Amino acid sequence: MDKFASMRAFTQVIESxxxxxxxxxxxxxxxxxxxxxxxxxxxxxxxxxxxxxxxVNPTPTGLAFYERCVNILAEVEAAELAVSQLQTEPKGTLKxxxxxxxxxxxxxxxxxxxxxxxxxxxxxxxxxxxxxxxxAEGYDLTVRIxxxxxxxSLVCQAIAPVARVLCASSTYLAKHGVxxxxxxxxxxxxxxxxxxxxxxxxxxxxxxxxxxxxxxxTLCSNNGEVLRDAAVRGLGIALLPTFIxxxxxxxxxxxxxxxxxxxxxxxxxxIYPLNRHLNTKIRxxxxxxxxxxxx
Amino acid sequence: MDKFASMRAFTQVIESxxxxxxxxxxxxxxxxxxxxxxxxxxxxxxxxxxxxxxxVNPTPTGLAFYERCVNILAEVEAAELAVSQLQTEPKGTLKxxxxxxxxxxxxxxxxxxxxxxxxxxxxxxxxxxxxxxxxAEGYDLTVRIxxxxxxxSLVCQAIAPVARVLCASSTYLAKHGVxxxxxxxxxxxxxxxxxxxxxxxxxxxxxxxxxxxxxxxTLCSNNGEVLRDAAVRGLGIALLPTFIxxxxxxxxxxxxxxxxxxxxxxxxxxIYPLNRHLNTKIRxxxxxxxxxxxx
DNA sequence: ACATATTGTCTCAAATAATTCTACAATAAT
DNA sequence: ATTATTGTAGAATTATTTGAGACAATATGT
Numbered sequence: 001m002d003k004f005a006s007m008r009a010f011t012q013v014i015e016s017x018x019x020x021x022x023x024x025x026x027x028x029x030x031x032x033x034x035x036x037x038x039x040x041x042x043x044x045x046x047x048x049x050x051x052x053x054x055x056v057n058p059t060p061t062g063l064a065f066y067e068r069c070v071n072i073l074a075e076v077e078a079a080e081l082a083v084s085q086l087q088t089e090p091k092g093t094l095k096x097x098x099x100x101x102x103x104x105x106x107x108x109x110x111x112x113x114x115x116x117x118x119x120x121x122x123x124x125x126x127x128x129x130x131x132x133x134x135x136a137e138g139y140d141l142t143v144r145i146x147x148x149x150x151x152x153s154l155v156c157q158a159i160a161p162v163a164r165v166l167c168a169s170s171t172y173l174a175k176h177g178v179x180x181x182x183x184x185x186x187x188x189x190x191x192x193x194x195x196x197x198x199x200x201x202x203x204x205x206x207x208x209x210x211x212x213x214x215x216x217x218t219l220c221s222n223n224g225e226v227l228r229d230a231a232v233r234g235l236g237i238a239l240l241p242t243f244i245x246x247x248x249x250x251x252x253x254x255x256x257x258x259x260x261x262x263x264x265x266x267x268x269x270x271i272y273p274l275n276r277h278l279n280t281k282i283r284x285x286x287x288x289x290x291x292x293x294x295x
Numbered sequence: 296m297d298k299f300a301s302m303r304a305f306t307q308v309i310e311s312x313x314x315x316x317x318x319x320x321x322x323x324x325x326x327x328x329x330x331x332x333x334x335x336x337x338x339x340x341x342x343x344x345x346x347x348x349x350x351v352n353p354t355p356t357g358l359a360f361y362e363r364c365v366n367i368l369a370e371v372e373a374a375e376l377a378v379s380q381l382q383t384e385p386k387g388t389l390k391x392x393x394x395x396x397x398x399x400x401x402x403x404x405x406x407x408x409x410x411x412x413x414x415x416x417x418x419x420x421x422x423x424x425x426x427x428x429x430x431a432e433g434y435d436l437t438v439r440i441x442x443x444x445x446x447x448s449l450v451c452q453a454i455a456p457v458a459r460v461l462c463a464s465s466t467y468l469a470k471h472g473v474x475x476x477x478x479x480x481x482x483x484x485x486x487x488x489x490x491x492x493x494x495x496x497x498x499x500x501x502x503x504x505x506x507x508x509x510x511x512x513t514l515c516s517n518n519g520e521v522l523r524d525a526a527v528r529g530l531g532i533a534l535l536p537t538f539i540x541x542x543x544x545x546x547x548x549x550x551x552x553x554x555x556x557x558x559x560x561x562x563x564x565x566i567y568p569l570n571r572h573l574n575t576k577i578r579x580x581x582x583x584x585x586x587x588x589x590x
Numbered sequence: 591a592c593a594t595a596t597t598g599t600c601t602c603a604a605a606t607a608a609t610t611c612t613a614c615a616a617t618a619a620t
Numbered sequence: 621a622t623t624a625t626t627g628t629a630g631a632a633t634t635a636t637t638t639g640a641g642a643c644a645a646t647a648t649g650t
Binding site (some may be wrong): 315329330335346348351447 | 597
Binding site (some may be wrong): 296347 | 633636637638639640644646650
């Protein structure tokens with residue numbers, strides 16, 4: 001039996017001056033109001049209302065209880081309001097983790113724009129190219145450039161495709177020749193992500209076939225900008241997201257190699273805890289990013 | 296959905312540090328606690344608890360809501376406690392209405408004894424021989440000497456038989472003769488209750504038959520003691536409850552007339568509002584009276 | 591490293607409760 | 621007097637809650 005409903009019915013009867021009136025304002029039947037109040041009285045083992053067929057008056061005890069009920073109901077309402085406001089008005093800190101390159105090149109500006117909209121919100125951005133556990137490390141949102149991964153307790157949302165290209169400086173290409181086929185890459189000096197043994201498998205495909213090449217790396221790094229700068233200096237061929245080398249392509253300090261062969265698609269992924277009710281801070285920011293970086 | 300139950304479950308989960316622990320201390324299944332909390336979260340559209348398969352932690356919003364919940368639940372409990380104490384410990388005033396004669400002769404002493412047991416209780420005794428509406432005039436309890444009457448919204452409890460006898464002074468009887476049969480009363484001067492036209496019908500019966508006599512009254516009153524005193528002074532034959540004339544019978548200043556003919560039985564009646572939950576003040580006092588005046 | 595126990599959650603059938611409909615006696619209002 | 625409205629009671633329908641069992645995920649103990 002719902003004590004909360006009973007209390008509401010009881011106070012409403014007192015305020016409306018009758019069961020029928022209370023039922024009308026509450027939008028239920030008279031029986032319901034009646035039983036709700038009777039249940040309350042039975043539970044308390046107290047007569048709260050004195051009914052004389054046509055008139056309803058609170059007993060002294062009922063009046064005392066009414067005062068308290070009004071208080072309690074108001075406090076419940078206040079608590080719910082506070083929660084929903086806490087929820088709809090983003091406050092506090094939003095902890096974000098993102099890879100170095102994307103962070104410095106794009107996310108910084110986006111966040112700056114975002115926080116001007118929500119002055120109550122503080123953002124703590126951690127740039128890190130490690131793979132991290134967002135829950136264990138307490139991040140509200142993690143940004144990754146990767147293939148969408150699935151996991152329980154995490155939702156991974158791909159919001160934009162991230163194109164990657166092979167590229168090298170014109171000086172390097174002049175010196176070592178321009179490769180015309182993926183197989184030729186084994187003869188080149190390649191600059192790749194990650195560790196020597198893990199990131200040295202490049203996958204390229206044209207319309208018909210897929211080629212897996214194990215490249216020799218003169219330099220590998222977990223940071224794209226390092227690879228980009230190395231490529232600019234003519235150290236080799238790098239496989240890099242276009243957003244990192246856009247400027248270099250425009251200035252023609254880097255040139256695309258093997259343009260007819262595509263590496264596997266990556267995406268800009270947003271990773272956040274899977275919850276029944278998504279935090280507003282997170283929801284607002286992901287929406288903002290989705291709008292900002294397309295889809 | 297019972298909001299208080301949800302709030303209790305939620306607070307218990309936080310306090311016990313888990314759904315299973317909370318379920319154990321609440322004596323319900325894990326499913327129930329789970330659903331209760333989920334319902335609460337759904338209603339508020341907020342994630343209150345962050346669950347990671349083996350650990351439960353409140354979100355910042357959840358923590359804020361928890362504080363308020365604890366408050367609210369405490370207040371609910373306080374309100375219920377206050378009501379039940381207000382109910383079990385009789386305080387305030389008990390308004391009693393009783394007829395003059397019984398009031399002065401017996402009830403006064405009884406009430407004096409009663410209130411010594413309950414120092415918090417004040418009794419307001421109104422002696423009145425009018426027939427009154429206990430609810431309309433706001434009496435908690437009405438004492439009447441009458442035949443039990445039935446009524447909606449009132450309960451009439453006969454707690455003791457009240458014997459009545461015909462009586463007169465020896466001087467009167469010596470002067471006018473001792474009646475041997477009810478019919479002879481029409482020749483006598485009779486002292487009766489009420490008004491001239493309403494109380495002048497006396498009903499007497501022996502084992503075989505019932506006699507209705509319309510008596511001539513030289514004096515009628517709505518007060519038994521007036522009639523008694525008139526009878527003592529030899530003004531006529533009165534029909535009076537024994538408790539009014541006990542002393543006079545003992546002292547032989549009044550003698551019983553027609554002892555083989557009984558008037559209809561009356562009772563000492565307690566009349567109080569019919570309610571699902573009887574007020575403790577009333578309950579205690581009626582129990583006291585029932586114990587005092589027998590049954 | 592493996593097996594075991596415990597966690598939060600889900601689903602489904604059974605039990606339980608709530609709500610309305612209807613009827614009724616009592617009482618204001620007209 | 622008549623009419624309308626009140627609070628209440630019981631039956632029937634509807635909705636909800638409950639717990640058992642199953643499940644995947646994760647600690648814990650050996």
